[in-house]
Amino acid sequence: MLEPAYEADVVIVGAGVAGLSAAHRLTTAGVTTTVLEAAPCAGGRMSTEKIDGFRLDRIGQLLSTSYPELRLTPGLDALVLRPFAPGVLLHGDGRHHRVEFPPAAGGARGALHTVRALASAPMSAPRAGALPRVRASAPLGTAVDQARLGAALTRLAAMPVERLLSRPELPAAQALAAGGVPARTIAGFLRPLLAALLCDPELLTSSRCADLALRSFASGRLCVPEGGAEVLPELLAQALPPGTVRTGVRVTSVSTSSVTTAEHGEFRCRAVLLATDARAAAGLLPGLRVPDFHPVTVVHHTTDEPPGTGAGLLLDADRGGPVAHTAVVSEVDPSRAPAGRSLVSSTVLGPPPADVDTAVRMHVSRLYGTSTARWETLAVHHTAEAVPAMRPPHDLRRPVRLMAGLYVCGDHRDTSTVQGALHSAHRAATALLTDLGAGGSMHRAERLRAAA
Known part of the structure; x- marks a missing residue:
């Protein structure tokens, strides 16, 4: 039961997906919760601008159908994921190359070998009939290189996540080079793919995080949420x-039992959960580490004559310009463009x-x-601190419980993905419920029903 001085059991600072998903878990368990957001609307970096019937994501991080937290998070039951065409479309040597790796048996329950392991034992010759269907050419190297890569990705679900x-x-690029992956395979496929998944064109990300990204790719389909990122x-x-x-x-300040605001005074509570971005969290708790960030720029164009790539994700294997990946997003999710128009969204990584x-x-x-001469520019969205960097050593399970009564979650406490943000919120909510004891206080509606 709430004491009279408390306005809520838990005050959550930040209404991004981490804060909102934690709030849902707490309220479902009967913990009264208040979420405070400085911006005019909830969502944080997962925002979508609406212009003339178009829905334009500001960052447009890629999701995967194999992200476990998209299925496990209460409140996302109605989420519809729109998958890209299987695999990816590579542009290399002036041509398009389709690369398809169907999901491995066992689906998202599997785990990948590390980047280093991918280059050694798993690259040995496969058993007959063990290969997935691989359709590609020059960017993946020779036919033998392609066969070994296909066999490696097939076996990537065998290693338990804990062991991974x-x-x-190591930095992902260094791990790939040291492990013996053919240079052509790295340059033509793994580098552009991992750059798109990690928002890190130089592949300085921890090889463990790269492994998890490859795990998601091999176990599911790249996708976007129907209606835009703001739907989550x-x-x-x-x-x-x-x-x-x-x-x-x-x-403006937090403690274990209260939150002070600039315009609305003090909110008293039993516990506080910081669910802001890393820089804002460190501003409220100066001891928290602020990581480096990857800048992301998304340029949205529209045309009435769409390119003939369908719903594929197009990667540049040649690194011949600023665009890391691009797609006719309206072919993937028709709700993002009005009838008769196509939406082409292109992502630039780095400055x-x-x-x-x-x-x-x-x-x-x-x-x-x-030709793009007749394309119309709808918006250019630049986010300087779009994705927290995950350079080694990177703790993928950074503590969410700072002390009794004070907690923190977000993609800077896990992996720099939507999966990481949701998973950190799951961990924080679990820690809160444990400390509050057996689900905390009863939900207000339950107390009223009991009193009646």
Whole structure:
């Protein structure tokens, strides 16, 4: 039962997907929760701009159908995932090359070998009939290289996740080179794929994180949420009791029993969960580490004559321009564009060129093999601190319980993905419920029903 001085059992600072999913788990367990968000609306970096019937993601991180937390998070039951065409489409040596790796047997329950292991034992010759269907050419190297890569990805589900995370780690690029993966395979396939999955074009990310990214790729399909990235936080917010989320509330300080705001005074509580981005969290708790970040720029164009790549994700194996990957997103999710128009979204990783729109137009013209002169620019979204960097040594399970009454979650406490943000929220909610004791207090509605 709440004491009279408490306004909520738990105050969550930040209404991104981590904070909202933690709030849902707590309220479901009967813990009264208030979510405070400084911005005018919930969602954080998972936002979608609406222009003339188009839905334009500001960052557009790729999701995977194999992300476990998308299935395990309460409130996301109505989420619809729109998958890209199987595998990826590579642009290399002036041609398109389709690479397809069907999900391994066992699906998302499997785990991958590390990047180093991928280059050694798993690359040995496969048993007859063990290979998945692989359709590719030059970017993957010789036919033998392709066969070995296919066999490796087939066996990547065999290693337990705990063993994967306990292996020594290196920067991903260094681990690939040291492990003996053919240079052609690295340059033509693994580097552009991992760059797109990690938002890290130089592959300085921990090899453990790269392994998890490859695990998701091999176990499922790359996808986007139907209706835009904002659908995830919207579904989570809608599933909370009315009044749980309060926007436009700027938090200035936190303790284990209260949150102070600039305009709305003090909120007293039994525990506080910081679910902001890493920099904002460190501003409230100066001892927290602030990682480096990967900048991401997304350029959205529309045309009435779409390129003929269908719903494929197109990667640049040649690194011949600023675009790391591009797609006709309206072919993947028709709800993102009005009838008769196509939406082409292109992602630039790292610092963008001075005239980013012109540079992107020139590059995607070569990638798609078509003129972009008549394409209309809808928006250019640049986010300087889009994705926390995961350079080694990187703890994929950073503590979410700082002390009794004070907790933190977000993609900076796990992996820098939606899966990581949701998983960190799951861990934080579990720690909170344990400390509050057997589910905390009863939900207000349950108390009223009991009193009646």
